[in-house]
Amino acid sequence: xxxxTQNPRYLITVTGKKLTVTCSQNMNxxxxxxxxxxxxxxxxxxxxxxxxxxxxxGDVPEGxxxxxxxxxxxxxxxxxxxxxxxxxxxxxxxxxxxxxxxFGPGTRxxxx
Amino acid sequence: DAKTTQPNSMESNEEExxxxxxxxxxxxxxxxxxxxxxxxxxxxxxxxxxxxxxxxNRMASLAIAEDRKSSTLILxxxxxxxxxxYYCILRHNFGNEKLTFGTGTRLTIIP
Numbered sequence: 011x012x013x014x015t016q017n018p019r020y021l022i023t024v025t026g027k028k029l030t031v032t033c034s035q036n037m038n039x040x041x042x043x044x045x046x047x048x049x050x051x052x053x054x055x056x057x058x059x060x061x062x063x064x065x066x067x068g069d070v071p072e073g074x075x076x077x078x079x080x081x082x083x084x085x086x087x088x089x090x091x092x093x094x095x096x097x098x099x100x101x102x103x104x105x106x107x108x109x110x111x112x113f114g115p116g117t118r119x120x121x122x
Numbered sequence: 123d124a125k126t127t128q129p130n131s132m133e134s135n136e137e138e139x140x141x142x143x144x145x146x147x148x149x150x151x152x153x154x155x156x157x158x159x160x161x162x163x164x165x166x167x168x169x170x171x172x173x174x175x176x177x178x179n180r181m182a183s184l185a186i187a188e189d190r191k192s193s194t195l196i197l198x199x200x201x202x203x204x205x206x207x208y209y210c211i212l213r214h215n216f217g218n219e220k221l222t223f224g225t226g227t228r229l230t231i232i233p
Contacts, residue, residue, distance in 0.1 A: 014165075045221075053166070053223040100165045102221075109154070109213065111221060113165030 012037045014114035016101050022120045023091055031086045031117050033101030039112075041104040042084040043068065044076065046097040047116075053100065059084055091121040126210045131228045134200050142195040142227055144210030149190050154213050157184065157195050158221070159206040166209065166223070169195065205231045 014035045023029055035042065043058035045068075055068030059078040073095055075087040084103075088095060101114040127145040134140040146155065156171040170177055170184045172193075177184040183196040197204055209226040 052225055053221070055221070102165075109156075109171070110168045111158075111166075113167065116163075116165050 012112070014101055014103055014112050016099075016114040016117050018117060019115065020118050022122065024122050025092055026090050029088050029091060029119075031088075031099060031101075031119070033084045033086065033114060034082050035084075035101075035103040035112070036082065037103060037105065037112065038081065039103035039105055040081065041106070042078070043102050043104075043111075044074070044084070044086050045100045045102065046070065047100065048097050056086070056099075088119075091119075093121050095119065096121050126212060126224055128208070128210055128224065128227045130225065131230065133230045133232055134197075135232050136202060137199055140197040140200045140204070140229065142197075142208050142210075142229065143192065144194070145192045146210070146212055147191045149212055150214075152214050155184065155186060155190075155193050156211045156213055156221070157182070158209045158211065158223075160209070160226070161203075161206045166221075169208070171213075200229075200231050202231050202233065205229055 017032045040061045044056040045053045047053045054070050056070055056074050057068055057076040059065045062078050062081055065076050065078055078084055099117045102111045104111045154171050154173050157169040158166040159169050160166045170179050170182050172184045185194045207226040207228050209223050211221055
C-alpha cells in the first residue's frame, strides 16, 4: 500500500531534550516536506526537499533541522525543543507528474 | 501567492449532494486549483485538481467557472465519512512546491 509513515505518533518531552521525528514514504517520490498545524494558523511548511541531499527552508524553519540521505526518508530534528514547538506535525511526499501530495498520519508533539 | 476564500462552515444532509464554493479572483493563468480535505485526526488527503475544464474522479467533481475566478467542489452523495475540513488551494504548475493552506470549510454531515 502506498503510504507515508511517521513515528512516533505522539510524543511528550521536555524543553531542550533533542528529538527526531521520522518520516518514510514507499512511493519513490523525490519531493518531501514537513508541515506543522496549529489552531488558527492552519498548516505551515517547515522544510522541504526536492531530492536526496537537497533541502530548503519553508515558512517556519527556525528551531528545526532536516536531512535527506535516502530518497524514502526525511527525518525532522528538533535539537533543543521549546514549548512553542508544541504542535501537530505532518510529513508529505509529492507524486510526479500528478502533483498530488500524500500526507502522513501526523505526530502530536508536546514540549513541557 | 494568489489567495482563496471559502466559507468557514457548511452543513449538508446525508446522501444529498454538497457544493463547496471557493473564490480565487486573483488566480493567474498558470495556477491549478487543488482541493484537499482533512478528516478528523488525520493528515490532509488529496481530493481533486484542475486547470480550466471541469474534472471528475471517484471522490468528487470540480466545476471551474469560465473566468476561473471561482470553483466548486461537488460531492455527489455525501456520507458521514465526508465530514471534514475542505481546503481549496492554488498552485503554480510545479513552481512553488509548497501547499499554502487557508482555513478551509468545515463540512458537517447531518444524518
